[in-house]
Amino acid sequence: MKIYNLFPLLAGRIPEWAPHLERAAAMGFDWIFVNPIQRTGRSGSLYSIADYFAINERLVDPNGGTAEQQLKQLVATAKQHGQSLMIDLVINHCAIDSPLVQQHPEWFVLKRGKPASPFCVEPDGSKTVWEDLAQFDHKKSKDREGLLAYCVKIVDHLANLGFRGLRCDAAYQLPSEFWRELIEKSRAKHPDLVFVAETLGCSPKQTKTTASAGFDAIYNSAKWWDFGGDWLLEQYNLTRKVVGSISFPESHDTERLFAEMHDNVNALRQRYLFTALFASHIMMPMGYEYGFRRRLHVVNTRPEDWESPNADLTDFIAQINRIKDSYPVLASEGQIDWLDYHNPAILVLRKQHDGGKDRALLIINKDPWNNQEFYCEDLQQLLGDSTPLHDVSPDWPMEHLPAPFHFDLGPGVARVLVTAKPQSPPAG
16 A cells, blocks of 8 residues: 555645645555544544534535535545545544533443543653543443444444545554454454554554454554664564554644755655655655655644745656556565665665565665765675566666675665566656
């Protein structure tokens, strides 16, 4: 899956989303992920849902027909572009002022007789409580079956609206058995539904347990890897044979990378290439292609926050997505080895397709500010195979790879070398 995250508060009303789908399609994205679009509670946060079966009024054009009609047109537009729609499934909590709190108090975690709000412990030990939320009790509810049936009804409603994928928010906070039952019951009626587990911030054990509950994909933490340390590959190897994972260069929960990297376009290119080719799937939030600086906010973002392009990576992203489509080894959870190289500013990864013999070498200049010289006496030795390599790099691909091999890597530039011929020739 190549997923484009359309952030509803930035995109505006549903009928205004069509140009974003068209741009995403031109870049090769075949899935459109939309954050929650349901009616919110008083906080206005997209993730504080008060009514799971009503659409957020901020997203509906009052002169464009019913909300359902506008969504059906959106689904039709996506289908014309060869895209499927995915939406957040937020069932670990709801809005504290949702009618459900009064109608079904037995569905919630209670503290001193009142619904408890979810919280997290920050790195500095402080506690952040989301007081606009009420936490569902999927573990000890006296009416577990009723709560499960309600969640199945939510999934059925979203599928009937035209969503083929569900990103399950904070999936690790719910029991695996609950997910197995929900997925099984939902697929009995909608067999092609795709379930993706959001597992960021949980322990390795929680990640593996959640990944085994019937999900089609989980998220990995490639966005935070500094190209050093073993932890990312350890995380990746823990689940790669269980389920595929989704990388992302930034998300709606993170700062904009362009701002973090002080307007360095090379850093945007480097990080997209790495995250796209590292794992099975890739997700990118809207605005990344234009080097947006303003962080997305689940309450305060408005269409007026759309920025004039600070960069234009649309062609580069399209090229990387074509490379991913063309070589299965770059769109799989194959074994990845981190190879020693004498220059610490250069990362060398070797990836092997688990289902075949294809291999790839990713040679990345970690430094987005300065050139780095790469030199290798024998690329085949790095590959661990005598199979000829082909250069499919997005920048200045070479028809012939000499031995010894020498290349001046520009800031953040990478060499992408594969043993296989493309499944279908990359266009453009």
